[in-house]
Amino acid sequence: MDKYIGKLLDDRYEILDVIGVGGMAVVYKALCHRLNRLVAVKILKDEYLQDAELRQRFQAESQAVAKLSHANIVSVYDVSTHGDVDYIVMELIDGVTLKKHMQQLGVLSWREAVHFTVQIAKALEHAHSRGVIHRDIKPHNIMLLRDGSVKVADFGIARMVSAQNTLTREALGSVHYISPEQAKGAVVDNRTDLYSLGVVMYEMLTGELPFQGESPVAVAIQHISATPRMPRELNPNIPIGLEQITMKAMCADLTRRYSSATQILADLEAFRADPSIIFSYGMEDEEPELPEEPELPEEPELELLPAPVRRPQKSHAPAMAVLLCILAFAGVACWMVYHFLLSGLLGQSKELTVPSLVGQNYEQIDMADYSQFVLEVAAVQPSEYYAPGVILGQEPSAGERVRASQNVLHLTISGTVPTGQMPDLVNTPSAEAKQPLTDLDLELTIRTETEYSEFVEGQVIRTEPSAGETLRQQDTVTLYISLGKQSAMAEVPKLVGLQQDKALEQLKQAGLEVGLTRMTPDEAPQGEVIAQGIDAGQTVRGGTKIDLTISSGSGESQPDKTEDGDKKPDQPDEDGSDTAGPDEPEQPPAAPEPQMTTLEVQIDLPEGEGTVMVMVKVDGTTYWEYPVDRDRGTVTFTIDGVGKKQMDIYFDGVLQQTRELDFGG
Numbered sequence: 309m310d311k312y313i314g315k316l317l318d319d320r321y322e323i324l325d326v327i328g329v330g331g332m333a334v335v336y337k338a339l340c341h342r343l344n345r346l347v348a349v350k351i352l353k354d355e356y357l358q359d360a361e362l363r364q365r366f367q368a369e370s371q372a373v374a375k376l377s378h379a380n381i382v383s384v385y386d387v388s389t390h391g392d393v394d395y396i397v398m399e400l401i402d403g404v405t406l407k408k409h410m411q412q413l414g415v416l417s418w419r420e421a422v423h424f425t426v427q428i429a430k431a432l433e434h435a436h437s438r439g440v441i442h443r444d445i446k447p448h449n450i451m452l453l454r455d456g457s458v459k460v461a462d463f464g465i466a467r468m469v470s471a472q473n474t475l476t477r478e479a480l481g482s483v484h485y486i487s488p489e490q491a492k493g494a495v496v497d498n499r500t501d502l503y504s505l506g507v508v509m510y511e512m513l514t515g516e517l518p519f520q521g522e523s524p525v526a527v528a529i530q531h532i533s534a535t536p537r538m539p540r541e542l543n544p545n546i547p548i549g550l551e552q553i554t555m556k557a558m559c560a561d562l563t564r565r566y567s568s569a570t571q572i573l574a575d576l577e578a579f580r581a582d583p584s585i586i587f588s589y590g591m592e593d594e595e596p597e598l599p600e601e602p603e604l605p606e607e608p609e610l611e612l613l614p615a616p617v618r619r620p621q622k623s624h625a626p627a628m629a630v631l632l633c634i635l636a637f638a639g640v641a642c643w644m645v646y647h648f649l650l651s652g653l654l655g656q657s658k659e660l661t662v663p664s665l666v667g668q669n670y671e672q673i674d675m676a677d678y679s680q681f682v683l684e685v686a687a688v689q690p691s692e693y694y695a696p697g698v699i700l701g702q703e704p705s706a707g708e709r710v711r712a713s714q715n716v717l718h719l720t721i722s723g724t725v726p727t728g729q730m731p732d733l734v735n736t737p738s739a740e741a742k743q744p745l746t747d748l749d750l751e752l753t754i755r756t757e758t759e760y761s762e763f764v765e766g767q768v769i770r771t772e773p774s775a776g777e778t779l780r781q782q783d784t785v786t787l788y789i790s791l792g793k794q795s796a797m798a799e800v801p802k803l804v805g806l807q808q809d810k811a812l813e814q815l816k817q818a819g820l821e822v823g824l825t826r827m828t829p830d831e832a833p834q835g836e837v838i839a840q841g842i843d844a845g846q847t848v849r850g851g852t853k854i855d856l857t858i859s860s861g862s863g864e865s866q867p868d869k870t871e872d873g874d875k876k877p878d879q880p881d882e883d884g885s886d887t888a889g890p891d892e893p894e895q896p897p898a899a900p901e902p903q904m905t906t907l908e909v910q911i912d913l914p915e916g917e918g919t920v921m922v923m924v925k926v927d928g929t930t931y932w933e934y935p936v937d938r939d940r941g942t943v944t945f946t947i948d949g950v951g952k953k954q955m956d957i958y959f960d961g962v963l964q965q966t967r968e969l970d971f972g973g
Contacts, residue, residue, distance in 0.1 A: 312336060312351060317390045321349055321397060330462065332356060332366060337400065340385075347385060350396040357392055370396050375438045380431035382451070382461040401459060406508070407447035415515040415543060417667020418550055420694070424450070425509055426576050427458035432505065433569035435460075436498045443496065445504035446485040447511065456695065483524040484517050488560045491528035502566045506557025513554065514542040532560065545664050545706070549578075549585040556589055564589070660715060664706035669697045670721050678717075686718035690781070694722035725780055726750055732775035733768045738789045739962045741768045745785055753784040756960055757918045758791050758935060765792035766961040789960050791921060791935065792849070800854060802844035803837045808858055811837045815854060823853030823929055826948070827860045828904055834861035839948060842932055849933050857904065857948060905971040910944045914959055923958040926969070931955075 312323045313336075321338045327348065328335035338349040356362040370387040373396070377383070386397035406424065410416065416424075428450060435442060442449075442460065449462040487503035489496050510518050518536035521527040536558075539551045553575050559565040566572045579585055660680055665673070670685065689700055701720040704710055728748040733741045738756070745752050761769050772786040773779070791797075798819045803811040808825075815822055823841060832838050841855030842848060914920055916938050924932040926947065936943050947955075949971040957965040 310334075310336075312393075316341075317349070317393065317395060318388060321347065321395075323349060332362065338397075340397070346400045348398045348400045350398060352394045363394060366394050370394075373440075376435055376440060378431055378434040380427045380458055380460060381434065382459050399459075401451045401453065401461065403451045403453040403459075405448055406450040406452055406458075406512075409452055410447060410512060410515070416512045418513060418546055419667045419698075421509060421512040422550065422576060422580060423456070424452075424458055424512065425505065426573065426580075428460060428505055428508070429569045429573050429576065431458075431460040432498075432501050433573065436501070436569055441496060441498060442501050442504075443490070444482070444485075445501050445508065446482045447508055448482070450508070483527045484519065486528065486531060488532045489562070491531045498568060499562055499565050502569065502572060503558050505572070506554055506559075509554045510536070510539055510558065513546050513550070514539050516542060518558065547579070547583050549583065549587055552587045552589060553579060556587075658712045659709045660712055662702075662704045662706055662708045662710060662717065665699045665702050665717065665719065666706070668699050669695070670699055670719065671697045680712070680715060682716045684716055684718055685721055687720045688723035689720055690725040691722040696722060696724050698722040727781075728779045730771065730773050730775050730777045730779050730785070733771055733787065734775070735764065736768045738766055738768065738787070738960050741787050741789075748779065750779055750781045750783065752779065753782070755784060755786045755916055755918070756920070757786055757788050758921055758960065759788050760793060761790035762793055764790045766790065789921075797847050798850045798852070800840070800842045800844055800846045800848060803840045803854070803856065804844075806837050808835050808837060808856070811840075811856060819850040820848070821851055821853045823855040823931070825855070826857045826904055826950075828857055829861065830859035832859040834859055841948070843945075847935075849930075852930055852933055855931065855948070904948045904950055906946050906948050907969055907971060908944060908946050909955070909969075910942055911957055912942055913938050913940060914964075921958075921960050923961070925956040925958070927953050928956075 310326055312334075313325065315323050317323070317338075320342050321340055323336045323338050324346075325337045326334060327337045330350075333350045333352050336349045336351065338347050339345075340347050352363065352366050356366070370384075373384045374387055382401060383399040384396060385399065388395060388397070428445070432442065432445070444462065445460070449460065451459045451461050453459065483491075485504045485507045487496065487500040490500060507518060510516075519527050519530035519534060521530060539554055540546050540548070553572065556564070556575075557566055557572055566575075575587065663678060663681070665678075665683070670683070673683065675683065686703070691698070691700065694700065699719050699721050703718045726749075728750055731744045733744065742754050745754055759769060767790055768787050769790045770788045772788075773783075779785070800820065801814045801818050803814060806814065812822055828838070830836075830838050836859045837856050838859045839857035842852070909924075911922065911924075913922070913936060918938060919935045920938055921935050922933070922943060923930060924945075926949070931947065932945060947969065949969065951971055953969045953971070955967045955969050956963060957967070
């Protein structure tokens with residue numbers, strides 16, 4: 309187990325779990341006790357604690373990131389040192405990395421790629437304006453939130469520009485995304501981040517990295533000297549203007565690369581306004597020089613010869629004219645037959661190439677551009693990452709050849725994810741708390757846990773998530789039900805073998821009460837407790853009534869005496885004579901006391917995790933109450949009694965079942 313888990317930093321940040329491991333530090337999920345919120349805590353790895361230079365770099369990172377405040381950059385809340393532990397407290401992001409998103413989808417639509425790129429560029433624009441270079445832009449450090457927004461994370465190797473440090477000692481960042489100047493160990497500036505952004509764009513649009521190699525060194529050399537394939541060779545659906553932006557961003561020549569994030573943002577906005585735009589970069593707008601046309605040699609003058617004398621021939625013009633008329637009429641007739649009789653059939657058999665619609669917004673499509681097809685929404689798929697209406701899939705697929713009679717394109721578009729707001733259930737009785745959640749119709753998983761409370765009992769004392777937070781379909785909600793004061797729980801003492809008065813004293817000291825008291829003949833001395841309703845050692849709520857079974861002795865009749873020791877008037881004298889007058893009738897013999905019967909009771913526990921408070925009442929009197937782990941499945945105990953009784957079973961204060969117990973007698 310990690311040594312930091314469970315540790316409290318500066319009496320404020322409780323480390324809960326590991327959520328990420330980087331080159332220099334480990335990122336933990338933690339709870340801020342002061343503000344009662346979850347945060348991310350980044351702690352320098354143990355092996356670097358003795359390295360003064362790396363600790364200094366870590367501190368420099370802290371100072372650099374603390375200067376940044378932007379919607380597209382992970383926020384930093386606190387920077388501190390606890391003993392020999394250097395740590396940073398950051399915003400905890402609920403989302404996935406861009407790398408994971410690309411692994412799931414493969415090639416992204418160019419519209420989605422532009423959407424992400426614009427936000428990353430805005431983050432870099434802000435960081436560069438504060439003198440901070442990220443130096444490690446890659447999909448692994450870009451977080452996608454549920455609302456489709458982007459946050460750039462892990463300025464793990466960012467340094468102040470004024471430091472002008474080179475990277476000759478170590479290859480920092482992922483080699484597939486580093487700039488040529490990083491690969492050469494040269495001085496880097498803002499343009500380094502733009503090169504890496506270009507590589508990220510290339511990967512989003514094509515599903516491939518621009519350079520691959522058998523070793524990191526081989527990949528680094530390609531960044532310096534090789535030229536990648538054009539993105540449109542891998543994905544012809546990429547607009548030319550977007551391909552130009554991508555290749556300009558990752559140009560190895562610093563003088564031809566974008567010099568600022570502001571420049572690339574301007575071109576991206578121009579492209580979004582007109583996706584058909586074609587940019588003119590550098591020499592691309594200059595017309596090439598054409599070679600001069602070669603001069604042709606002068607042709608020599610030719611001497612004209614006299615024309616040969618030909619004999620006149622008989623003319624066939626009338627016959628030819630008739631033939632031409634017949635052929636013309638036949639041609640017109642054939643055209644009419646084709647046009648009026650066959651054009652419909654031939655048109656139906658004509659083949660069409662299916663266009664690519666994935667990534668476009670269905671509501672914004674100009675149907676005139678696809679007049680040969682019928683666009684039909686076949687399914688709506690809720691999505692957390694796409695705006696409503698974005699086409700996520702199509703059938704047939706783009707590029708397929710179909711007959712004109714089969715020109716219907718079945719589209720799957722994105723829809724909104726069903727959501728609701730977590731209701732305020734605090735102080736709601738446990739029996740009523742689940743209904744408002746069920747009414748949201750989100751297929752929620754509702755769990756209950758029990759906790760002690762100094763103020764309420766049997767009510768909701770807190771929920772996860774808290775009131776007002778957004779709930780999504782199939783989320784899990786945990787309700788925490790109060791057990792009352794922890795001090796009110798008591799351990800049942802051992803009462804069997806004690807005289808009745810001693811047993812009552814023990815119950816009083818334990819904060820418990822005596823319940824049903826039954827007398828039964830037994831070999832034990834008269835007045836001794838021979839059975840108790842709840843076994844010794846069990847923990848129950850304070851004030852719980854404990855039933856006792858008391859021995860009445862061997863069953864032989866014992867003379868009752870008055871308080872002064874005299875015999876009662878209805879008792880015989882020692883010599884057998886009766887002091888009662890002769891007119892007094894004899895008393896009938898007392899009916900025998902019914903024998904008690906012991907029944908074994910088994911209760912099936914509810915499914916789920918955590919504990920459940922089980923309470924058993926017999927004829928309205930609490931007989932057994934105890935918190936039990938749900939994973940036990942069942943709980944079994946015994947009950948003594950006579951005749952028929954009603955047993956009520958409660959889980960967390962809610963009546964679940966009523967049984968009739970028949971003890972006989």
